[in-house]
Amino acid sequence: MFRCSVRLIKGLTQITWLREQPVLPNLLYRRSVPAAYLPSRALRVTWPCAEEVKDFSLPNPSWSQNMRNLYNKYMELSQQGSWIRLPSYNVTATHLIGKAEQCPDSAKPQVTTRLFTRNLDVEGLGFEYVMFYNQAELRTVGIFQAGPYLEGPIGLTHGGAIATIVDTTSGACAICTLGKVKTANLNINYRSPITLGSTVEVQCRVDKIEGRKIFMSTEIRSADSQVLHIEATALFIQMKMSE
Ligand SMILES: CCCCC/C=C\C/C=C\C/C=C\C/C=C\CCCC(=O)SCCNC(=O)CCNC(=O)[C@H](O)C(C)(C)COP(=O)(O)OP(=O)(O)OC[C@H]1O[C@@H](n2cnc3c(N)ncnc32)[C@H](O)[C@@H]1OP(=O)(O)O
Incomplete structure (x- = not known):
């Protein structure tokens, strides 16, 4: 022990x-x-x-070049002090x-x-992701690569897997901002499908905080930012001190 x-x-x-x-x-x-x-x-x-x-948010051989490029970009920003890589x-x-x-x-x-x-014990089959938090701006960025075991429609990422990534990335932002939270509400607009194997960038920000409520917005775009995949909002409730 x-x-x-x-x-x-x-x-x-x-x-x-x-x-x-x-x-x-x-x-x-x-x-x-x-x-x-x-x-x-x-x-x-x-x-x-x-x-x-x-720590699962460090690069592994399954990561695509797009995933590595985005990771390197935010690691450089982290070294300048604006972003922090979240361990996972x-x-x-x-x-x-x-x-x-x-x-x-x-x-x-x-x-x-x-x-x-x-x-999953095998790298690259499920959720590959890394998140960064910007404390000054109350934002998180998630870099997400959808593995083949996340299939919904043929060749495309399951909507529930996408919801999970939205919840995780905005939830991490809420946790880093307010401490322990639970998801109370999640609204997702699926604008265009995410192909299995592709890498996308998840951008989350705090819209407002009202007491124990923290309201978040999320956008998921392709690695080159050209394609909008997801727009979402979420409400997290801060846990009471006794919980
Ligand atoms: C040290 C580590 C730091 C680093 C962290 C980094 C990374 C994190 C890494 C790992 C962690 C892993 C993942 C984290 C990522 C994601 C987090 C996922 C979280 C979840 O996956 S969690 C599971 C799903 N989640 C549930 O299982 C919740 C079930 N539910 C409840 O447990 C209660 O329902 C609760 C607690 C939500 C509220 O209960 P409660 O008693 O505490 O509060 P209450 O009801 O009084 O509401 C207070 C005020 O919120 C308003 N309000 C409440 N609900 C609302 C709704 N739906 N819509 C609109 N407004 C709502 C009320 O109207 C009132 O508003 P007002 O104050 O204005 O009157």
């Missing part, structure tokens, strides 16, 4: 910017798992115990401090929860 805590904390402390975020104290999730979260009586949910915590793990709890002590040592069979967008 102690070793697990050390590994997780070591991984998290590498993300120095997180410690500087004003929202970080709000990102501490509750420390016990309600029974309703368990997928069945035979299974126990476990938290990440991997030797190494992999395959277990939601890894993004949050305070889960490590829940690593169990014995329960079998076990199932480890997985972040929906990072649930």
Whole structure:
């Protein structure tokens, strides 16, 4: 248990910017798992115990040249200080401090929860994406490559997969701005299909904040910005301190 805590904390402390975020104290999730979260009586949910915590938003061999070009562009902007690359793990709890002590040592069979967008073990088949956050402008950019396992109509990306990317990119912006949030509303206009294998740029911005409500707009365009694929709006609600 102690070793697990050390590994997780070591991984998290590498993300120095997180410690500087004003929202970080709000990102501490509750420390016990309600029974309703368990997928069945035979299974126990476990938290990440991997030797190494992999950051999935770093380039891998499946990335297209378009994906790499956009990534390099925002990495350069990050070096100038305006953007921050958001790390991405395959277990939601890894993004949050305070889960490590829940690593169990014995329960079998076990199932480890997985972040929906990072649930495939082979690179390039599903969601390949990286997100950057601009704190001054309250914006996120997502660079998304749609893998072949995201098919809806033949050769095209499933609308639900696109909705997931809108939710993820605008949700990340809301989280970085306000702390823990849940999606309350998502409206999507599908303007033109996204071909499987293509890379698109997801642009999200905060429209307004009213108390616990944060209103977001999202646009998805082709890598060269010429084709508008998606226009969307979303409402996220900040969690109460007790949640
Ligand atoms: C340390 C890490 C930092 C870095 C982070 C970086 C990256 C993040 C990486 C990983 C994390 C992974 C992904 C994150 C990305 C995406 C996030 C996905 C989030 C989800 O995928 S989440 C699942 C789907 N989501 C639900 O499962 C919600 C079910 N639902 C509820 O849980 C409640 O319904 C709730 C909580 C929404 C509200 O409940 P509540 O009790 O807290 O608040 P309440 O009802 O009082 O509403 C307060 C005010 O919002 C207004 N309001 C409420 N709902 C509205 C609606 N639909 N339309 C218009 N207005 C609405 C009210 O009218 C009132 O307005 P007013 O104050 O003006 O009266």
